[in-house]
Amino acid sequence: MKTKNVMIVGVGGQGSLLASKLLGHLLMGQGYDVKVSEVHGMSQRGGSVVTYVRYGDKVYSPVIDKGEADYIVSFELLEAARWLSYLKPDGQIVTSTQQVDPMPVITGAAEYPTDLVNKMLATGAKVDALDCLSLAEQAGSAKAVNLVLLGRLSHYFDLPEEAWQKSIEACVPAKFLELNKKAFELGKNA
């Protein structure tokens, strides 16, 4: 199979590392060659963060470049827009509608663009936007947005439900397993 690309984008601290760990586990379990690339350190401190997940018969580069992502999974609306140019012409965006003001917006040096979902749709991108934060809170914790997003993403993956469940069990601490499974369900059925 030709290499497929998933980008996970968001704001440092939102939980993208667990999401990529889970996806990596899932795809490796399907027998694919997998590469996951993340960035640690300074940029994690509330900055724009991106994680690349690539899978296929043979994966070389650990990163995804412009025009290559089959999926962009975004924890935050502005971040989905920021990385839009990395999407393939027929790629799919799955994004939370949450908005987190970056510091230049907080200080008044810049404005948060309006109507981003429609503007992204207008470029021809497929956009699935949902209020993941409310769903995560409904599951029991605002921190479970990552599992809500993965639940939603599972719609677009032709993989058995059981494989997802197995990966959730393998990657999530036992203490929070039920909460995360619920978040996954809520995202999937939203």
Place this chain on the structure above:
Amino acid sequence: MKQLVLGNAAVARGLYGAGCCVISSYPGTPSTEITEEAVKFPEIYCEWAPNEKVAMEAAFGACLAGKRSFCAMKHVGLNVAADPLYTMSYTGVNAGMVIGVADDAGMHSSQNEQDSRHHAIAAKVPMLEPSDSAESLKFAKLAFELSEQFDTPVLLKMCTRVAHSQSLVELSDRVEQPVKAYEKNIGKFVMMPGNAIRRHPVVEQRTAALTEWAETAPINRVEMGGTELGIITSSTSYQYVKEVFGDSVSVLKLGMANPLPIKLIRDFAAKVKNVVVVEELDPIIENHCRQLGIEVSGKDVLPITGEFCQNLVAEKLGGEVHTGKALEDVIPPRPPVMCAGCPHRGLFYTLSKNKCTVLGDIGCYTLGAVAPLSAMDMTLCMGASVSALHGFNKALGEAAGKTVAVIGDSTFMHSGMTGLANIAYNGSNSTVIIVDNSITGMTGHQHNPTTGYNIKGDPAGKIDLEALCRAMGFERVRVVDPYDLKACDAVLKEELAADAPSVIISRRPCALLKSVKHAAPLTVDTDKCRSCKACMKIGCPAISMKNGKAHVDNTLCVGCGVCEQLCAFGAFKSTK
């Protein structure tokens, strides 16, 4: 069974497999996880040293004693440890010793993007360069073999994309190594001129022997794919080349960055019409080729700055470039910021309010330079805040005005102490602020000599900062809570006015530490908020203006109460 393993974790797994017994490191992105993963193996003794020089010397002592040892650091850490490295090249080793160094092309979390290969060449030490996790494991093991075979420390060079990428790895078991009994050998291990003079030719012979080894080593391999274009590459650049061209061009993939082979490169170049060197940062392979009289292309087409990626390689070398659509809107940048509840915020607000000139240092608190606080004037390297403050004050005397140094607890232990000794010894009226958040924050919460815990989280020796500063001759040592703005302001003003050098310890644990209990988030009484934006001066990511009034994001706020102290109208209240 294969597992998905982070490059750094694969190195740790390789160290384990090679029977490595002692690891001493200083944390630094992107190298930190090597040691954090290695500590999970009970067979390996691991520690965080106060700095990279100490770490490398500790590892050297362990290899001298007869056990395989390792130390890890980021690229700039190797500058700190360069002193032992360059002479260890002369002494060689007893048991094998490997040094992990992680470069950060693109400067994801660094102050420069120096190319560590220069150190390998200058120190005349072999350097291996893996391109994925499987090679990271394999090369870590091979490095020990080379170290013992050629009697030399060996550098294992990682880069951000290899260190922080996960790829599939076949794990292997540990093979214990017999202790190599220590034997006194003054001529080899006591590097005074008479002995060092005799060791230098040994180093040169070793480089010649290693070059010979490199000619046929399987880690330097040719993948023929036509005679038109031949690409010489290494590390993560190899992956980009293969991503773009697959098997359609010929590739010489070099797993050893130093010494570089001669005949292998000549033979490869002779088989293809055009040779291009694809390497990140400096033109080291390229210059080597030129020295051999081989006509190559390299930095004339590819950049010397930043990271590479597949589109860049495709664009410059004639592959298929992918493009996507962007929005017309200007997307505001999202730079990293101090976290909500960060104890550094109150201190930097106070420095900003007092219009201080701030000589800063390396750590999360470097973010004090970012608007709206903008409370930093210089950041150079570990420890420079303290030493440079002394020089600044010596140059200007009274005219230096309100100039201070700001340095973290871990950075102070790393190389702030010697600068402080200079202030005490050569007497400048300097005010040094140690921001003590009880952890090494930026690299992801590692303990250090001031925290009272070791790498495993077990109780350990704890250096008392106040007692240390007093013992160095500082009579004025003050401790302040940075969440208390009034106290911060008062102490800063007093110490700046005092006619003696002083140390202010701004102490409160990092808000992200699991042991820290947070107060309930605050909320804004919109009737009381007069939209004066006083609370916006601290650059807290949890506070923004919504519909003209201050608003607190309750998912971010940890109730530190710094904003509350800035509000003249009592608009902030606890949600408890």
